[in-house]
Every structure is written in C-alpha cells, then in structure tokens.
Amino acid sequence: MDGPQHWEIFEIPYRPNLNVISCLMEIRKNPVTKSGQKTTPPSWDMNCLEQVCGICTMVINGRVRQSCSALVDKLDKPIKLEPMSKFPNVRDLQVDRSQMFDHLKRVHAWIELDGTYDLGPGPRMDQDDVMERYAYSRCMTCGCCLEACPQYDEDHYIGPQAIAQVRLFNMHPSGAMDRDERLQGIMGDDGITNCGNAQNCVRVCPMNIPLTKAIYEENRETVVHGLLGWLKK
Amino acid sequence: MAGGIKIAIVGGGLAGLAAAMKIAEAGHEVELFSVVPVKRSHSVCAQGGINGAVNTKGEGDSTWEHFDDTVYGGDFLANQPPAKAMCEMAPAIIYLFDRMGVPFSRTNEGLLDFRRFGGTKHHRTAFAGASTGQQLLYALDEQVRRFEVGGKVTKYEGWEMMSLVLDDHQVCRGLVAMNLRSLELKAFPADAVIIASGGPGLIFGKSTNSMVCTGSAVAACYQQGAKYANGEFIQVHPTSIPGEDKLRLMSESARGEGGRVWVPRNQGDKRSPASIPESERLYFLEEKYPAYGNLVPRDIATREIFQVCLQGLGVNGENQVYLDLTHIPAETLDKKLGAILEIYEMFVGDDPRHVPMRIFPGVHYSMGGLWVDFDQRTNIPGLLAAGECDYSIHGANRLGANSLVSCVYGGFVAAPAAIDWAKNVQRNGSNGSRLYEQETKRQQELNDKLIAQSGNENQYELHEEMGRTMTDNVTVVRYNDRLKQTDDKLLELSDRYDRISINDSNLWATMALPHARQLRNMLDLARVIALGALNRNESRGAHYKPDFPDRDDANWLKTTIAEYSGEGPVFSYDPVDISLIPPRKRDYSHEKKEPAAAGKSAS
Numbered sequence: 001m002d003g004p005q006h007w008e009i010f011e012i013p014y015r016p017n018l019n020v021i022s023c024l025m026e027i028r029k030n031p032v033t034k035s036g037q038k039t040t041p042p043s044w045d046m047n048c049l050e051q052v053c054g055i056c057t058m059v060i061n062g063r064v065r066q067s068c069s070a071l072v073d074k075l076d077k078p079i080k081l082e083p084m085s086k087f088p089n090v091r092d093l094q095v096d097r098s099q100m101f102d103h104l105k106r107v108h109a110w111i112e113l114d115g116t117y118d119l120g121p122g123p124r125m126d127q128d129d130v131m132e133r134y135a136y137s138r139c140m141t142c143g144c145c146l147e148a149c150p151q152y153d154e155d156h157y158i159g160p161q162a163i164a165q166v167r168l169f170n171m172h173p174s175g176a177m178d179r180d181e182r183l184q185g186i187m188g189d190d191g192i193t194n195c196g197n198a199q200n201c202v203r204v205c206p207m208n209i210p211l212t213k214a215i216y217e218e219n220r221e222t223v224v225h226g227l228l229g230w231l232k233k
Numbered sequence: 234m235a236g237g238i239k240i241a242i243v244g245g246g247l248a249g250l251a252a253a254m255k256i257a258e259a260g261h262e263v264e265l266f267s268v269v270p271v272k273r274s275h276s277v278c279a280q281g282g283i284n285g286a287v288n289t290k291g292e293g294d295s296t297w298e299h300f301d302d303t304v305y306g307g308d309f310l311a312n313q314p315p316a317k318a319m320c321e322m323a324p325a326i327i328y329l330f331d332r333m334g335v336p337f338s339r340t341n342e343g344l345l346d347f348r349r350f351g352g353t354k355h356h357r358t359a360f361a362g363a364s365t366g367q368q369l370l371y372a373l374d375e376q377v378r379r380f381e382v383g384g385k386v387t388k389y390e391g392w393e394m395m396s397l398v399l400d401d402h403q404v405c406r407g408l409v410a411m412n413l414r415s416l417e418l419k420a421f422p423a424d425a426v427i428i429a430s431g432g433p434g435l436i437f438g439k440s441t442n443s444m445v446c447t448g449s450a451v452a453a454c455y456q457q458g459a460k461y462a463n464g465e466f467i468q469v470h471p472t473s474i475p476g477e478d479k480l481r482l483m484s485e486s487a488r489g490e491g492g493r494v495w496v497p498r499n500q501g502d503k504r505s506p507a508s509i510p511e512s513e514r515l516y517f518l519e520e521k522y523p524a525y526g527n528l529v530p531r532d533i534a535t536r537e538i539f540q541v542c543l544q545g546l547g548v549n550g551e552n553q554v555y556l557d558l559t560h561i562p563a564e565t566l567d568k569k570l571g572a573i574l575e576i577y578e579m580f581v582g583d584d585p586r587h588v589p590m591r592i593f594p595g596v597h598y599s600m601g602g603l604w605v606d607f608d609q610r611t612n613i614p615g616l617l618a619a620g621e622c623d624y625s626i627h628g629a630n631r632l633g634a635n636s637l638v639s640c641v642y643g644g645f646v647a648a649p650a651a652i653d654w655a656k657n658v659q660r661n662g663s664n665g666s667r668l669y670e671q672e673t674k675r676q677q678e679l680n681d682k683l684i685a686q687s688g689n690e691n692q693y694e695l696h697e698e699m700g701r702t703m704t705d706n707v708t709v710v711r712y713n714d715r716l717k718q719t720d721d722k723l724l725e726l727s728d729r730y731d732r733i734s735i736n737d738s739n740l741w742a743t744m745a746l747p748h749a750r751q752l753r754n755m756l757d758l759a760r761v762i763a764l765g766a767l768n769r770n771e772s773r774g775a776h777y778k779p780d781f782p783d784r785d786d787a788n789w790l791k792t793t794i795a796e797y798s799g800e801g802p803v804f805s806y807d808p809v810d811i812s813l814i815p816p817r818k819r820d821y822s823h824e825k826k827e828p829a830a831a832g833k834s835a836s
Contacts (some may be wrong), residue, residue: 015351015477017476017580018479019476019478019580021478022477025478025693028693028744029691029693029694029697030691031736038738040736040737040738041421041736041737041740041744041745043743043744044744045269046444047273047275047443047444047445048273048275048277048278048443048444049443049444049476049478049479049575050278050479050481050482051576051579052277052278052367052572053269053273053277053278053362053443054272054273054819055269055270055273068478069579069580071580080675080703090414090742091414091739091741091742094742097270098270098390101272102638103380104375104378105378105381108377109375109378110333110334110375110378110379110381111334111375111376112333112379113332113333113376114260115258115348116254116255116329116376118325118328118329119328119332120328121328121331121332121345122328122331122332122333122334124339124342124343124344125339125343126339126343127338127340127341128338129345130336130337130338130339133336133801134336134361134362134368137335137336137361137368137371138364138367138572140272140277140367141270141272141273161417169334172334174332174334174563175334192817195400215797219275
C-alpha cells in the first residue's frame with residue numbers, strides 16, 4: 001500500500017537500557033506527539049525481541065538493523081525510524097518480505113529427505129565444516145543484506161540471502177546430491193553474476209554471516225557447473 | 234472439500250511444522266495458520282538443546298533413565314505413558330534432524346556431541362551452538378516449504394485464529410481466522426484442527442516469551458468447551474536477563490557447560506566480582522545440592538535464587554545473582570555458547586567471557602495447557618493439540634531441553650491421530666455452510682463491537698497491570714490471600730476492558746484490534762492460572778506455597794481440569810497415570826535413587 005508519507009515526532013521519558021521497541025511501546029500507550037497532538041500509534045512488527053526472529057528490522061538513523069537490539073543509549077538523538085525501502089510497505093514501519101521466502105523455494109533450500117521415518121543418524125561431519133555451515137544457518141531472513149545491496153532492486157538480482165542458503169545446503173553431504181538444482185536457481189538473468197561486489201551485505205548482516213564468501217564459493221561452483229554443462233553438449 | 238483429507242494447523246513453531254510435515258508426507262492436505270511468518274515463530278528462542286538418550290558417551294544412559302529423570306523432575310504430576318513414549322522416540326527425532334542438515338555440534342569422530350542439562354547426570358542434550366531452537370525450526374521450515382512447493386501445504390501467514398467452528402454435536406469442523414492486515418474474517422472448513430500455538434507467557438507481561446505467545450488461540454478453544462489442564466504450573470526460568478521490554482533468556486546450557494551461580498557471602502559487598510576471593514563467594518546451589526549443584530531442576534534453582542535475593546544477598550542488594558563463566562576458556566565458550574553470550578553482550582554491554590553475568594528468574598514456560606489424551610486429542614472431537622499449548626508431558630516442572638523434543642513428539646503423534654479421525658469422520662454435508670456463516674458472523678460482531686465502543690481505558694495499560702499482578706502473585710512463591718486478590722484484580726480488569734477504545738482511525742494492519750482480542754482471551758486464561766493455584770494447597774514442582782510447603786500425594790496427586798463457564802472457570806480433578814514408576818520424594822542433594830520399577834528390563 002503506497003500512501004502519502006509523513007513524519008511524526010515523539011518525546012519519550014528516558015530510562016536506562018531502553019531499546020527502540022520499548023520506545024514504540026511507550027508511544028503506543030500514550031500516542032501524543034511532541035507538539036501535544038493526539039495521534040494514532042505507528043504500527044510495526046516485533047516478536048522475539050532477542051534478535052533471532054528477524055521480524056522487527058527497520059532503518060534506524062539511516063542504517064538497516066533490528067529495532068529490538070537498537071539501544072537508545074548508543075543512538076544519536078533524535079532517533080529516526082523508517083521502514084525498509086526494498087520491500088512493499090504494509091503500513092508505517094511494516095513491510096512485506098515474502099519475496100525472501102520465495103527465494104528459498106527457488107533455490108531448493110532444503111535437503112531432499114527420503115522420508116521422515118527412522119533411518120538412523122545422518123552423515124558424520126567434521127566439526128570445522130559444521131561450524132562453517134552453522135554460520136550460514138543462522139540467517140533469520142531479516143532482509144538487512146538486501147536493503148543494503150545496491151544491486152538488489154526490482155527483481156534484477158536474487159541477492160546474498162538466497163546465495164548463502166545455496167552454500168549452506170551444497171556444503172552438506174546429502175545436500176550436495178542436489179547441488180545442480182540449486183545452482184540453476186542462481187544462474188538466471190537475475191542470478192549471482194549481478195553481484196557488484198559492493199560488500200555492503202556483510203557489513204550490515206546482524207548475524208555476521210560470511211555472505212561475500214558464500215557468493216565467491218557459489219560463483220565458482222556455477223562457473224564449473226556451466227562449463228560442465230557446456231562440455232556435455 | 235470433496236475427496237481428500239484437509240487438516241488445519243494453528244501455529245507454525247516446532248509442533249505445528251512437525252505435524253504439517255507428517256500429514257503432507259502421508260499425502261494429505263494441510264492449511265497452516267500463523268500470526269507471523271512461520272520461520273519467525275517463538276521456537277527460534279530455544280537455545281540450549283534437545284534431549285535424547287543416545288548414549289554415545291559411555292555413561293550407560295537409556296531412554297528409561299531419560300523417562301525417570303523427566304517424571305522425577307516433574308514431581309510425578311505427568312501421566313507416565315506419554316512421557317515414556319516421548320523419551321523412546323527422542324533419539325530417532327534427533328537423528329531425523331541430523332539428516333535434515335541441522336548443524337549439530339560434533340565430536341572428534343564426527344558424531345553428534347551431547348552436553349549436560351539440568352535434572353540429569355547424563356550428557357543427553359544434542360545442540361547446535363547455543364541456538365538449537367532456531368536451527369531445528371529452520372530444518373522443519375525447510376521441509377514444510379518443500380511440501381508447499383509440492384502443493385500439499387498452504388500457508389496462511391499473517392492470519393490469526395479467532396475461534397473454532399463447532400457443529401451441533403460439539404464436533405470441530407474447522408476454524409475462523411482473521412487476516413491481520415485487512416481484518417477480514419474467514420471460515421476455513423477442515424476435517425480436523427491441530428492447535429500448536431505455543432505458550433501464554435504474555436499473560437505475565439514481561440517473560441522470556443516472544444510477543445506472539447499470548448495463548449489467545451488456546452483460550453478461544455477453552456471458551457468453546459476445550460478442557461484446560463494444570464494451568465497453575467508455570468515455569469519460571471532461573472536465569473534471565475531483566476529488560477525494559479522483555480526478560481531475555483540466558484540458557485541453562487551456560488550451567489551445563491560449567492557455569493556457576495553465586496553471590497558475595499557478605500551482604501553489601503561492593504567489590505567487583507573478580508576481586509572477591511573464592512572463600513568469600515557463596516555458591517549456594519553447589520553447597521545445598523552437592524549431587525546436582527548448578528544443574529538442579531529449574532523450579533529449585535529459581536526458588537533458591539529468589540530466596541537469596543529476598544535475604545538481601547543479591548548482588549548490590551538488588552534482585553540479581555552472578556552466573557559465572559569466566560573460569561572457562563573464552564575459545565571454548567565461543568564454540569559452545571557463542572549465540573547466548575552475544576545476546577548478553579548486545580543487551581547488557583558486559584562481556585560474559587570476562588565479567589560474570591547478572592541474572593534473575595523470569596517466566597518462561599507453561600507446563601499446563603489444553604487437556605489431551607495419549608494421542609494428543611482434546612475433549613472436543615476433531616480438535617487436537619501439540620507442543621507447549623498442551624499439558625501432557627512435563628508434569629509440575631519441565632526439565633531443560635525437554636521442550637524441543639516434546640514439541641516434535643506432540644506434532645508427530647497428533648498428525649496420524651488427526652488423519653485417523655479425518656478418515657473416519659462423517660462430513661457435515663449440505664448443513665455445513667450454515668455453521669461457517671454463523672461463526673464468522675459471531676466473530677464479526679465481536680470485532681464490530683470493539684471498534685465501535687469508546688472509553689478512557691488504554692488496553693496496553695490493562696495488559697501491563699495484568700502482567701504485574703500475575704508476576705507479583707502467581708509465580709515463584711504463592712500465598713492464598715494474594716491469589717484471591719489477583720483474581721479480584723483480574724475481574725476488575727475484565728470490567729475495565731469494556732471501556733477500552735481501539736484508538737486507530739486507520740484499521741488497515743492495525744495492531745490495536747488483534748491485541749484487544751488477545752487481551753480478552755488472556756484475561757480468561759489468567760483466571761484459570763490464578764484460581765488453579767489458589768485451589769491447590771500443596772507445593773509441587775513449580776507451584777510453591779510456603780503455607781503448604783510439602784507435596785501432598787494423598788490429596789493432590791491429581792491433574793487440574795478447568796472448564797469455561799460464564800461465571801468463571803469450573804474446576805475438577807483427574808487421577809494421574811502413575812502405572813510405570815511409583816512416586817517418590819524428590820531430593821537433589823543426593824544421587825537419584827531409583828526403585829526397581831515395573832517395565833524396566835534388568836541390565
């Protein structure tokens with residue numbers, strides 16, 4: 001829903017340890033602007049408040065991040081809150097990030113299980129490989145990387161989020177068996193080659209996911225994959 | 234709805250997704266309702282791990298031992314057959330997640346690693362760093378997405394269940410849900426409904442729960458005739474980080490990996506923790522419970538921490554004690570506990586690798602929930618429940634790392650039971666559409682009334698007052714006079730609720746109307762919790778009354794059942810199935826003594 005945009009300014013009594021969400025909650029209880037105007041409280045998304053669900057992401061003082069872990073003490077005042085710009089706006093600070101979940105469908109971000117019945121344990125793995133996969137597996141689909149990426153806009157580029165998930169599953173011994181399907185998902189016109197190497201994604205990722213490493217590794221994999229496909233012809 | 238079976242699932246956390254995966258795999262259709270995108274469900278907050286007696290550490294662990302720890306830790310209030318069945322399924326559940334690609338931590342040989350948790354002497358907890366819940370939820374989310382692509386699962390994310398659709402014989406025929414953007418109400422016919430909507434932590438205002446954990450869907454079922462069991466059993470986690478907006482969990486795995494709880498021995502000792510010598514520190518859990526030390530069950534650790542602070546021994550005289558990891562090498566901590574240390578650092582500012590954390594108990598989990606039989610079926614035909622929202626496994630106190638396994642177990646049992654029901658139930662035929670129209674209309678009228686009413690009460694203020702009352706009076710220590718006052722307060726809040734106004738001129742995607750509906754439901758469940766506690770004159774697990782300090786099996790080895798009526802909850806009591814292990818007194822100062830029990834094979 002694209003409606004007219006406007007700013008509202010609120011003043012919140014200071015308490016130590018306040019985060020941006022606590023401020024918004026305060027406004028919700030008493031929705032009166034700084035100039036004394038009664039207004040409707042802004043709407044925003046929130047859930048875990050521990051920076052692990054990813055839902056409360058917004059642009060705070062110009063930087064995309066989760067509002068639950070944005071502590072007032074560490075922010076310049078007045079604090080400026082804006083919705084993410086790369087996703088359709090729902091209302092106020094809420095946006096619709098369903099395109100990120102669609103990416104996961106496109107790159108087959110799962111293991112093709114034979115079935116959920118008991119087949120004993122999975123493959124043995126080296127702890128070092130597990131640690132690398134764990135880093136990718138912490139992605140909470142928050143969208144910070146896509147908001148900050150200069151290439152991600154209007155469907156031109158699938159973006160680092162999905163590419164890192166390709167890495168996560170292609171590194172797994174069972175997942176590697178469907179590697180090609182995943183690579184196909186990132187080799188189209190809007191695929192991995194659209195990365196402009198700005199490296200904004202790694203700088204804003206709240207989970208410190210090595211996104212540029214994933215892009216580098218998957219770029220290599222797609223080149224080899226493309227080459228093999230060409231040789232087979 | 235001609236032809237195939239369609240099952241509706243409410244909630245997309247571990248239990249709901251586990252059920253969805255099983256039903257879709259069996260070839261049936263699933264409609265999955267979730268307030269938030271399912272990948273953002275509260276299961277992501279689980280940190281420490283998932284229990285299963287895989288016994289790869291040469292400790293002689295067994296599923297029976299896990300079962301015994303579970304019912305002993307739960308102070309014998311759990312029906313034993315489902316608890317046993319869960320412990321027996323647990324190793325296969327862990328292996329399944331391993332096959333789905335969960336990055337579980339490994340041993341030198343590349344096997345799954347296990348760590349210790351509370352209430353057991355065995356290394357039984359598989360873990361993925363310190364964000365195990367997140368990792369398990371993602372694995373199920375991935376598998377369910379695979380079935381979504383295959384056309385078996387349809388997700389309704391951003392839809393909240395408002396009520397069940399019941400026919401004239403009280404059989405569940407589907408549900409009514411509200412689109413949280415357009416506020417559209419719509420009826421969804423289904424052959425069976427599985428509630429997997431999680432716990433009700435928000436009733437206590439601030440808790441370790443996520444903001445979606447209102448218990449609202451469960452309360453709606455309760456209002457429509459579903460029995461609610463053991464509501465008074467609320468787990469207060471010993472170690473949380475107090476915050477302005479919520480209490481953030483500090484996982485039990487911190488103690489599982491060697492963390493020690495202490496306060497300065499001398500009241501008012503203002504020195505920095507590092508400069509207080511060992512001899513002047515009071516490791517109160519280790520002193521009082523030499524056998525289990527810092528890994529006593531949560532209800533016990535919570536009461537001890539609470540008590541120490543009441544005696545004025547809290548750090549700086551405040552309600553806080555140290556949880557100390559500083560004696561463990563930073564590298565080990567990063568590997569095993571990284572995610573939770575980051576949370577502490579991010580929200581408190583101190584580095585727990587070098588400065589002891591300051592923690593205090595916080596409301597965490599509801600052992601109580603919808604009453605279900607041993608196949609996860611509620612008393613309403615066609616309605617099932619799984620996960621934290623059902624009461625079945627944990628008795629009077631849940632052991633750490635048993636929640637993830639119980640959620641998946643519940644989903645895995647509910648799925649075939651729902652299919653079984655759906656295969657045999659007679660469809661409601663031409664009469665059907667009337668039911669759905671009536672229920673949708675009833676819900677629309679409730680919404681319209683709320684939107685139209687005006688008054689000077691603020692619903693968020695009412696929520697805060699409810700949370701404060703419940704936290705002050707219905708958590709760690711309970712007194713009958715204060716429980717009675719709590720109920721009076723809840724009645725007062727219910728009265729004031731009729732004078733709230735929605736205060737939002739723009740109803741598109743408003744937070745106000747859904748919250749108002751949730752608040753009404755939370756007030757009803759709060760009464761079930763408070764009055765259940767008032768009635769139960771004994772102390773058992775998480776329910777502790779100084780005026781009745783002992784467990785009273787003669788009178789209270791019973792499941793509390795609450796049923797809705799317009800005048801408030803009506804209570805009755807059911808016997809507990811103790812057919813496998815005879816109840817014995819809990820004592821964590823000594824090694825656990827197991828009696829020879831029926832069903833245990835000699836080894």
